Amino acid sequence: MAKLFDTADAERLIQEHRMMLEELDEIAQYEDNVQIDIEKAANLVVTRNVLDVLRDIPVEEINREKGGFRVKALRDHGFRSIADIVAANVYSISSVHGISEDAAYSIKRIANDMADKVREGAKIKLNVDNKTRESTALVTALSKYGYARETAKECRGLITENRRQIEYAIEDLLLSQKRLKWIFASSAKKQKAVDAYEFLDSYRNGNYGQRVREQRTIFENTKRINGIDAWKEFSEHSVSFFNALENIVPGTLGNDDSIYGLPEELAREVQEECFFPDGLLCELRRYQEWGVKYALHQKRVLLGDEMGLGKTVQAIATMVSLKNTGASHFAVVCPASVVTNWCREIRKMSRLQVVKIHGAGRKEALNSWISAGGVAVTTFETTAHFNLPESFELSLLVVDEAHYIKNSEARRTVNVKKICERAERMLFMTGTALENKPEEMVALIHILCPDIALRIQHMLALTAAPQFREAVAPVYYRRKREDVLTELPELIESEEWCTLGQAEKDIYEQAVFGKNFAETRRVSWNAENIKDSCKAKRLMELIEEAESEKRKVIIFSFFLDTIRKVVQLLGDRCMNPINGSVSPQRRQEIIDDFDKAPAGAVLAAQIQSGGTGLNIQSASVIILCEPQLKPSIENQAISRAYRMGQTRNVLVYRLLCENSIDERIMDILKDKQEKFDAFADKSVAAAESIKMDDHTIGNIIAEEIERIKAEKDQSNEK
Structure with missing residues (x-):
């Protein structure tokens, strides 16, 4: 039988496949090599910190x-x-x-x-503002590891699927390389060589060869990652960096408590709980995944993590995992001020369907959710209208700010408890330290687990004792920021989206149609009664939560009238406000009084006056009443507290209204900031270029007019 290939071609084909297998082995091994680099770099970072x-x-x-x-x-x-x-x-x-x-x-x-x-x-803290040679080497290695891990997984799969049959084919084809043996070989062996050539040739040019070449390209690009690339990726995806570091070099982030304070027996059970994250669109920190497993395993729990630790994402991840195991209906009950925030976060962080059950269309929304499933987000007040079919079962009920139902006689508590009766699982959440309010803790635990509530009823004087913590561990779980976020920079920023009530909406639309830009920017704060302001309601909730954590708060606004309303709302708990008419000497006296004031104190200041030249390290919560027209103004204000001498993580909250000018200003500023970061030198002139000009402002007002008209036309058609 005639040979259907050239001997030299066969030799080249054999060598090419051997090289591809060697490449796959090398790429698969690269993950281990990068891990060693991470361990060495982490050790150098720690050594530098020790020497400092x-x-x-x-x-x-x-x-x-x-x-x-x-x-x-x-x-x-x-x-x-x-x-x-x-x-x-x-x-x-x-x-x-x-x-x-x-x-x-x-x-x-x-x-x-x-x-x-x-x-x-010593512990490792990675910060884009402190790029030492050692930390850059570590961040670079961690960046490479993310890609190396994925390519190693792909290459191991290719090796497992294909190595054996490729090596068998190479062995059959080697006959063609031995002249005498080929001449005297049987027809069957020659046919096997021909088949092997065709097999290897098709593999080289087919899916296998394409995948090997893709992994080779990724591998080469990974090796070329430099410090600039790595820090940019770190600033966008720090969670994956910290997770990798925590897994490869345990303890270097300063937290070697692998069970996060749970009793050992319960911790072992929680660790073995399965978590199914398919459909979760964000990466969890290890402590967050642990919280999800705790909620899944215990079924009825009160999560009391401190502010800023991500209770919301843990709740969303719990729903995602349950959805992947067949659950269909979830509900979130929360204050009206955070309904919009919940809807946004669920859509951003998961593929779960969201139905807002609140306001005029609540009945139709409820029926839609009952029929189609997904996550219903509603308010404590709306639970009075939550009429569920007799046989209806709820997979998980999440109650945010659960201390709202501490009073068993209150109407909203009664309404929520009715929904609890339909829920297979319950996840109550609160950032308030309930150890300081044991009666509230017992009231909430009684809804979740009456047996445990009865057991701890007579232990309330021992809330700080290990015996009490062990008794409540099956139902109450609280982590502190300093215990689990030791590696993070001390600045955590959040956007707090609020929903306008009808009265606020009418005032806002009047300002828009009057083309009064300043009045339009004061959205929600220009409500006739400040207690009806959705931003004011969220402000009060944030201040209450900050006080429970023994934090002080600074509130900034561009508008003097807004500052006056904030002071009126807060009464005695607010210091004298700082504005343009207050002399520099008097401003410092107010700051000194604020420094001496107890936890929970609030300082309100016009951002132009209190945002520069003052050091206010005693505050660790900053609330911005509206978005500013230049990022530099906000940055200067934040830096009053986020500076040398600050001993706590600084939490920054931006109060924003959905379907308002706030959205447009935020979008434009983010776009300008991204372009600035990409192309401009960090000079004063460049920073000034980010601010909005009159033309941009005019466009914003015009777009808002068109949007509101379109909404009204659509509403009239219905």
Whole structure:
């Protein structure tokens, strides 16, 4: 039988496939190599942090235990800090006049002991504002790891699926490379060689070859990732970086509590719980996934994580996991001020369908949800109209700000409890520290698990004791920020979207049609009764939550009238406001009074006056009443609290209204900021270019007029 291929072609084909298999092995191995790089880089970051601390410890501390060493001689020789001693060897220390070799060994041992103690408490903090050589190497390795892990998985799959049959084909085709054997080979063996050639040729040019080439390209691009690329990716996807670091080098983020405070037996059960994230559009931190597993395993729980730890995303992830196991109907009950926020977050973070059951169309929305399923988001007040069919079963009920139903006699508590009777699972959430209000804790736990409520009823004086924490662990779970977010920069920003009531909406539309830009920007704050303002309601909730965590609050607004209304609303809990008419000396006196005030104190200031030149580190919550027209104004205001000397994470909340000018301003500023970051030097002139000009403002008003008219026309057609 004639051979259907050229011998040289066959040899090249064999070599090409061997090279592809070697490449797949190399790419699969690269993940392990990058892990080693991460471990080395993390160690260098920690070492640098330790040395930075030791540089602030003078060499005189060597004699703290009365060692009697000649530290003046050491200092004169250039050993000014403990870091200098740690970095030196014994022989260089003993070369100092008056320091014997024996003394050098003792000095070195004392310095190393100090370094070991500092290292025990050292933790890694990655921050785009502090790009050291060591942290850049670590971030670069972590960036590479994200791609290396995916390509390694793909390559291992290709190897498992194809290696054996490729190697068998190569073995059959090798016959063609041996001239004499080929001449005397049987027809069957020659046919096998022909088939092998065709198989390998089709593999090279088919799906297998294409996938290998794709992984080769990704691999080469991954190796070329530099510090600039890595920091950019880190700023956009820091969660995946921290998760990888936490998994590869446990403890370097400062949190080596792998069970997050749960009793060991319960923790083991929670750890084994299955979580199905398909359809979740964000990555969870490890502690967040642990919270989801806790909720799934325990079924009826009260999640009390502190502000900023992501209780909302944990609730959404719990619903996603249940949806993937056949659940269909979920409900969220929350204050009216956060209904819009919940709807937005669910859509942004998952593929779950959302139905807002609130306002005029609540009956139709309820019927639609009952029929089609998804997540119903409603208010405590609307639960009075939550009429469910007799046989209806709810997969999960989420109650946000659960302390709203602490009073068993209140109408809203009674209404929510009726829905609880239809729920297979319940997830109550509150950022308020219930350990300080044990009666409220018992009231909420009684709804969830009456047996545990009865058990702890007589232990309320022991809320800080281990016995009490263990007793409530099956139903109440609270993590503190400093325990689980030790690695994050100290700035956490949130957009708080509010929904206008009809009265607010009418005032807003009047301002828009009057082309009064300033009045339009005061959306919600120009309500006739400030207590009817949706922004004011959310403001009060944030202040209450901040007070429960012993935080102080600064409130900024561009408008003097808004500041006056905030002060009127808050009464005695608010300091004297700062505005343009207050002298610099008086401003500092107000700041000093604010610094001395107890937790929960509030300072209101016009952003032009209180946003520059003042240091207000005693505050750790900043609330912006409306978006500003230049990002630099907001940044300056935030930096009043987010600066050297701040000891707590700073939480920034922007109060915004849906379907209003707030949306347009935020969109335009984000777009301008992105273009600025991409193309402009960070100069004052460039920063000024981000602000809005008169033309942009005119366009915003015109677009708002058109939007409102279109809404009214659509409403009239119905």
